[in-house]
Each structure stands twice: as structure tokens, then as C-alpha cells.
Amino acid sequence: MRISRIYNNNVALAMNHSGVETVVIGRGLAFGKRKGDLLDPTKVEQTFVPEQSTSDERLTWSLSEIPSEILALATELEASVRENSDISLSHSFIIPLADHLNFAIIRAREGIDADYPLTLEVNQLYPQEVEFGKKAIALVEERLGVTLADAEAIPLALHLVNSQLTTADMSTTFRMTEIFSQIFDVISSAYEQKIDQSSMSVVRFITHLRYLFVRSQQGKYPLQQDPTTPAIFEAVKTSYPQAFSCAKKVRLLLEMQLDQELTDDELTYLTIHIARLAKDLTLDS
Incomplete structure (x- = not known):
């Protein structure tokens, strides 16, 4: 690998054999070297490819400090x-x-x-x-x-x-976490019982909510309505009335926070997840 930039004696930016600029880390690997020099591969301890979205100023400051x-x-x-x-x-x-x-x-x-x-x-x-x-x-x-x-x-x-997530902005993660917490507060209030956050149903629900959040970020909502939705929607609504009522509150919360309308497909998914949570609580949903 040939050096493109030296940050300090132990960290440098180098061009690998595939033509990709890679950050290389190793004790003394850049000592006495200049831009364009070849690196001793035996001194390279760690490598990683920096994100393209990371500015040169940010990368330089971080790797230098x-x-x-x-x-x-x-x-x-x-x-x-x-x-x-x-x-x-x-x-x-x-x-x-x-x-x-x-x-x-x-x-x-x-x-x-x-x-x-x-x-x-x-x-x-x-x-x-x-x-x-x-x-x-x-x-x-x-x-x-x-x-x-x-x-x-x-x-x-x-x-x-x-x-x-698709963004490197930590504020998005904080916001998502706060919204998830509010959702579980709504469910706990509806069933008058604290949700067991360690249950597999909660893990699956959080996974679903994360993907929903990512799709929202990517502008992929509202989704096109599935033509089979009316029948499934009515069946779920009839089978799980309490979960459906709770899901409507959760959908409203999500729509307010995401500033997007969610379809009846999403309401159906929310109802099913909440019904599973209710089953974990051994409650009649």
C-alpha cells in the first residue's frame, strides 16, 4: 500500500491494491515516511475504510487527535x-x-x-x-x-x-428511542400492566418499528395499500378488539411524530404485534 496522507506516526491514509483509500493503524508505521511512500505491511495492525459521508476536516481532526x-x-x-x-x-x-x-x-x-x-x-x-x-x-x-x-x-x-440506521446523525437515534418509549407507555396504559421488555414479542415489535422508522427516513411511506388488506384488516380488527383500539393510538402517535400518514396495512401489523404482547401478559386482547 502507498501512503496518501499521514495523520501521525501511527495512523495514515493509504491506497490499497483495489484502489480504495483505507485508514491504516500500527505502531510507528508512518514514522519517517512521506506521502507516496510504500508502507511496511508487517506494521499494519488494523485497517478500515472511512465513510464517504465523513468530511475531510472531520476525518483529519479525529485521526490526528x-x-x-x-x-x-x-x-x-x-x-x-x-x-x-x-x-x-x-x-x-x-x-x-x-x-x-x-x-x-x-x-x-x-x-x-x-x-x-x-x-x-x-x-x-x-x-x-x-x-x-x-x-x-x-x-x-x-x-x-x-x-x-x-x-x-x-x-x-x-x-x-x-x-x-441509514443516517449517521445521532439525534435521529435519540428521537427514535423516545418515540419507542412513548409507544410502550401507550400500550402499558391500555392494558394497565407494565410490558416485559425482555420478551421475544417486544424484540420483534421493536425490530418492526425500526424498519418502519428507516422506511420513513427514506421517504417510502405511505406504502401502497395491499388489495387483500380489507379482508385481513377486518379479521384482525374483529379478532383483537382491544389490541386494535390500542394500535389506533399508536398509529396516531407515529403519524404525529413522523409527520406521515400510515396505511391500514401498518395498522394491521401494529395490531398483531400488540396482540402478541397482550398474549405475553396473559391478558384477553
Whole structure:
């Protein structure tokens, strides 16, 4: 690989054999080198392809300021998610993850505590992502000898949630999380019982809501009505009256938040998911 740009002695941008610019990380790999020089492949410890949406200024600042060992750690964590889980990532989150880890480590060393909003909601809605956050904390302590607060698992989890969406904007993830929490509040109120967030029905419902949110982002709503909907819609409405009534409230909430009308197809899906939740609660839906 030939060097395109040097950020520091341990991090550089290089052109790989396929003609793709790749960030390379390794102790001393760029020391004494210049643009256009060949890299010693034995010194390359980690590589990743930066997002095209990341500006040159942002990339330069991050790669210059974030220690190479933290960049390598973030690269390893992302690779672990891609290889060892069923989570589908829409974009890389190495830079924002490394950026967060860097500041979290600085805060930990200076004894500064951080208070994160939506802690309860994130724990309830994204258990798999929270486990990732805990793994990241453990890896930081193992590799770098720095103990991060348990609360850091929350923003780390949200970085992983965000990487599954089509946008890299974290505000979208916060908004989506708040909406999901409101939806479960509506359902809990309708059935006068707290929802078990760990149930498989909740996991499936959240997955459905995420895809709905992504489709909304992509401008794919309202969907074209399925011609078989009227019969299915009436059958579901008749079979699950309480779930249907609750689903109408959830649809209204979603329409207000997404600023889009949802079809009766979506109301049917919402009713079925809510009916499954009700069955988990052993309630008559």
C-alpha cells in the first residue's frame, strides 16, 4: 500500500491494491515516511475504510487527535459486531465510537462523571446493544487499564443503534428511542400492566418499528395499500378488539411524530404485534 496522507506516526491514509483509500493503524508505521511512500505491511495492525459521508476536516481532526490504540480498539469492536452477531450495520461507526471512547477515557482519568438521558429506555429497548456497550467497557479496561463507569454502556449502545440506521446523525437515534418509549407507555396504559421488555414479542415489535422508522427516513411511506388488506384488516380488527383500539393510538402517535400518514396495512401489523404482547401478559386482547 502507498501512503496518501499521514495523520501521525501511527495512523495514515493509504491506497490499497483495489484502489480504495483505507485508514491504516500500527505502531510507528508512518514514522519517517512521506506521502507516496510504500508502507511496511508487517506494521499494519488494523485497517478500515472511512465513510464517504465523513468530511475531510472531520476525518483529519479525529485521526490526528484520537490515540491509535483507541482507534484500533474501536475497529476491533466494530469487526466483532459484524462477524459475531446478527446485527446489520448500515454504516461504520468506528470514528464516532473511537471519539466517544477517547473522551470517556479522558473523563475517567480526570474523575469526571457523566449523566446520560434515556438510560432506562435504552436498557429496556436495546438489550443486545447494551451488552455491546458493556463489552466495550471491559475491553477498555483489559487493553488500556482504564475503568469506565458502567453508565458509559448507554451512549456506546446508542452508537451501535445509530449505525443500524441509514443516517449517521445521532439525534435521529435519540428521537427514535423516545418515540419507542412513548409507544410502550401507550400500550402499558391500555392494558394497565407494565410490558416485559425482555420478551421475544417486544424484540420483534421493536425490530418492526425500526424498519418502519428507516422506511420513513427514506421517504417510502405511505406504502401502497395491499388489495387483500380489507379482508385481513377486518379479521384482525374483529379478532383483537382491544389490541386494535390500542394500535389506533399508536398509529396516531407515529403519524404525529413522523409527520406521515400510515396505511391500514401498518395498522394491521401494529395490531398483531400488540396482540402478541397482550398474549405475553396473559391478558384477553
